Amino acid sequence: MEYALVLRWLVLYAALFAAGLPLVARLLPGTEGRGAGLSIPAATLVLTVPAYWVGQVTFGLPALLAGVVVLLVASALAAADHDALRAGRLELGIDIPRRALGDAAAVFGLSFAFLVVLRAFDPAVFPIAGEKFLDYGLLKSLQRAPTLPPEDMWFAGEPVKYYYGGHLVTTLFAWLTATPPRFAYNLALAGFYATLVTAAFELAATVGESHGLSRRVSGALAAFFVGIASNLVTAGRLALTLLPSGLQRQVAEMVAARTDYSVTKLLQGVSSFHYWDASRVIPGTINEFPLFAWLNGDLHAHMTATPFLLLAAAIGYAYYRTPEADIRRRRLLLASLPVVAGWQAVNNTWSFPSVIALGTLALIFAPAAPWTLVPGLSGVGDRLAARSRLSEELTRVAAALVVTAAGAVLTILVAAPFFFGTAVSGSERTVELLGPEMRSSFGGLLFVHGAFVVTFGAYLLSRLRVRRPAYLVAGLLAAGYVGLEIGLAAFAVSIPLLVFGWVALRSDRPVGYETVLIIAGAGLVTLVELVYVNEQAGSGRMNTVFKTYMQVWVLWATAMGVAVPGLIRGVPTTAEVTSRVRDAVPSVATDGSGNQSWRRAAAIGFACLLVVSTTVYGVAAVGSHLESGPPGGTTLDATQFVETYHPKQDEAIDWLDEREGTPVILEAPGTKDYAGGVDKREDVMYDWNANPASSLTGLPSVAGWAHEIGYRGNEAYDERVADVDAMYTGNATTRAELFREYDVQYIWVGPSERTRYGDIAFDMRGVSDAHKSGSITVYEVSQKKLPAANASVAP
Template sequence: MIAFLSWYLLITLLGWLTFPLVYRLFPALADRGYTLSRAAGLLIWGYIFWLFTSLGLTQNTIGGIIFALLILAGLSLSPFFFQDSRIENRKSEIINWLKSNLRLILTAEVLFLVAFAFLAFLRAGNPELDGTERPMELMLINAILRSPTFPPHDSWLSGYAISYYYFGYVLTALLAKLTGLTGSLAQNLMTSLIFALAALGAYGILYNLLAILESGIGNRKSENQLPAPGSRTIFSALLAPLFLLLVSNLGGFLEVLHTKGIFWPSDLQPSAFNFWKWLDIKELSDAPVQPYQWMPNRYLWWWRASRVISDFDLMRRAQEVIDEFPFFSFLLGDLHPHVLAIPFNLLSVALALNLFLGGFRGETNLFGLRLKISKAGFLASALTLGGLAFLNMWDILPGAAMVMGAYILLRVHEEGWSWKRLEDVFALGLPLGFSAVLLYLPFYFGFSSQAGGILPNLINPTRGAQLWVMFAPFFVPLLAYLAYLIFAEKRTGNWSLSLLLVIGLTLLLWGFSWLIGWLAFLREPAFAQSYLAQQGVADVAELFRAAMSRRFASIGGLLTLLALLVPALAFLIVDHRPQTIDDKESTVSRQPSTNVLHPSSFILLLSLLGSLLVMAPEFVFLRDQFGWRMYTIFKGYYQAWLLWSLAAAFGTAV
């Protein structure tokens, strides 16, 4: 209990310490970054501590940690120590905001405490760290706790530094060292803290989106206060942490049905259609144990929810695919990088939302380039995206795509669609990517990766039924929301161009996968013959026929993704001239004007990027030690879950 309270008080004080900084950073958000202040503070604090220790300016000691915290305090609070009328106005502005948003503050604080306590209680019931990757994670935390400098020593490979994205474990060790906890206790507490930070971050993003609808302000050009949203927005925003952290795929529900024998053919009708054989999920396709009951009793039955996608080679040999999701991760208790990165992925979404709403308007001169983004916005984006790579290398591309997508939508609002938008992508994307790497450069000196390029996925399309088992809780509200935009709001969309682009992208990915395969076969004839023999086919022509037969037989998954991609893109590429949301229209009928900066455009962007993340491993995957798409699906689906959960929560709320 004392350990829990010490972390709760420390991270809460950190949030309040960072709030003046994020208040200035997020002028376009209704909560002014309040719900993100803890995550932002932890990121900045950890970055300063890691950088100074890596450069030898400080040691990995409590003194170094406190020194980094003092720098953060200076960044956040120093403007208030100067006598200036603008500073006095800012002080009174923050005080007025706090008074006007007491309900938001109270709700956010209760949510954080309840979420933190809930998962801490759950982990206290099963605190062992002796399964899956937990021993490795404990080693990383202990190695960082004991290393005098960074990069930390590898406890399992004497004489070498850790070659891994270890930033999340630096944050864990930082909190543990300051509060005097052991690595094992800190590991379970950090799992609980990440859960709470994710709940608060998701809540804040949906709150800010719904607040725009309620206020009727679609384009923040100044830092004037948004009116405090009402109870509907405050409580509807709770849907976001629900969808992100507590909603599961249908694996558990199917386990219950299977254990009860529902849909399993009776002994009197052995030739009847077998739903479970058709679904073809391992263990669920086996006959349920009699007598039937409601409660699943198979050993580790809940584990199957993280393996509902089934891949087989052409000889029907199983190829394991991981499709983990947040609630499974927190129930399992692994503190893996993809879990540690969740709150900071949400921070990148919030940065993108602030950029989308015009909160980073300004100019930055960098390397002779004039970037149409404020200096604070550019630095915050680079720091966050670079941090994502250090936390979980896979996350930097979705995070960067989110920020760049928001930037393009803002530029479209200002100038419309043209080829110049492609120039905007490179004009901001290249300096931003370079800066994100430069800020964390010491990390890359000692980092090596198992990833070895891109390989084609020729024979394993995802079946529609299994994709729905994985994402049905999001597909239903997302498709319903798209239908609402089409039929209820009569939203204008460039359907022909969208259909052309989506089909073109699909064919391009399909052709690219076969091109990679053909080049690999051409370069390595021995490998080609071995691969064909393993698949039980005589030549490439037979492989092509078998692969295409599978792809058409399992077309449901691709069609589902197209049903999400085409409407989302059709609405986004309509070239509307700048308008603001009409107050009366927004507050009374909640019908948006044709404004690209309406929050629905941001939701469509989330849906679009999530669909692309799921679509990519239908055709290609990153080469690793496993040799098939297991890990690419794992990482891509996890990111898609995060984006789709926010979009589905918004679609449900409105």
């Protein structure tokens, strides 16, 4: 394995850690950890946003230098004592405890090493089981791009119409460490994973300390639920095997009717375990969680955006704990959120609304009245809020939405090149209401979210201190019954968490910012049971749930770091929590509810069951993952598989990869649609047969995977495919016209092209052999020597 490269990337992350420390120390002053575990996403954000903007003019060294300079200046300004500077002295203005530094560094190092080992056993960017060809192709395209956005490697001559922020971060890091893309792919995956786990550790530890909980316990639990835990499917399949044989089929039939599993597969138990199965639970959807995603190994947006989602949540927490009188700091914190949201739009467009929503929730639930932020509205807000409790709540929500609207405008400005360029596509997208037949079943939701739902339900109910629990139970049962009758299981799963959390926060119950995270996740789960984005990128609501559930997992897993030890520790008094939040100082939690020892023992037992049941998948999946490595031994080379499994094409891909700039290539399109004949390729999409040359080199191809339909629309893509077919099968005149139109410089002819088109020959002026090896012939096109338009030339 490439240990020197691993060390080089660790040095890079150590530098980012150091540069980000002053930034997060200013964000979370007065906390024990000073936000240390959030320093890497903060530094990455400050580095990347300037590079992104400079990259619109020129991408490469100038963009990288711009990002580095801005990061160093911002870090120096944050680290300096501003009062001393005004007095002409240079002094350090921040103090971060060594223990907090050590904890964050240890969590990052262990997480990074864990993922490096996993990737070393499975480093390949195989086209199957995910979108690694897309991700690696974007990475290679960025390496070649003179400006941003890069040219689309699957739609030559046009800029990419996809969110590419995570790939941009990877490219910048690869340049800073002088790492080739084939290694940077896997090292970046390890870095994003470690950054996410460390951010979850820090945020949960910081919120937990305000409850009087152990920072290390809260942080460790959050790190576990974010980085290791899974849904309950695998544990459920194991439990099924423990039932009496006569009962097994009945239970299996009941589960199969509510999930994407068959009775046969369920009855096979864990003997048929495959890591993939736990991500396909609710029919018609994808239900990923972090461990699955990183085991699968895509360098995908829904993964690379997660650390910045938690950075936004940390900014929300900083606002939440800022006293009302400190208006300047509250405004500065809110002004920083659009920067995160704007970057998140470039990174993962599905996630930037969540960043904005976290700001809205912080405004609503923070003790400080949101209307005090707006000059001239303070008196009006106070008068409206004084009329009644309902009026106060409505005024608070309305004021929060007004401030949010202003933040949304700033978000668009921060990411203007993306919103007005990259995000504008020819694909049709509409927001549709979700019919009952498409909604999740109660069982499906519990398999995916059950560990969180049960924990949060117990946590919130213990804090609400309901006087008549029988009435509450009756109400929950009635709501659940109604929900199941109308096909909306969210009535029994996520909506109660929304209601309980809202009531607890707005009635001075002993809860804190962890409940804001619970509400945020519950809101997302409920939302995707009501509406979905109807698009050409995927059938039904598949993509909507896919991109949303990862955000839910990250928010809820972080909240678990507070909820689980909070259940064990007991309930603090309302007076303690009120003092803690409003005065922004930690308190010592006490068991004000009078819990007996048996309740604590029950809570500990429940916590142990949670950990065990959500670890079963990880043990099985990681164990099977490490059974055998790639041929030749462990490596972080993402493209070594080409030499092993496609040796007759390896040399040609390397030759093409050595071409300078972005010459356009021609290869068979990533679709079986073929108006001129029958495409005999067995598989195309998610298969080696589709566009290996462009995907592994970043060189733009005239028409690539049918993913482009989701970005460009059917008509534009189908036109390209027809032109590609004509260039392979047409006469010399037709070919020459199309070669000129698309500025084709190289033609790739391999097994995929021959299977689609039969015998292929280019016996014409302007086209000559450029490279031959194995089963590949690469032709070079000389635009100047091509036959003139309408010339009479033999085919």
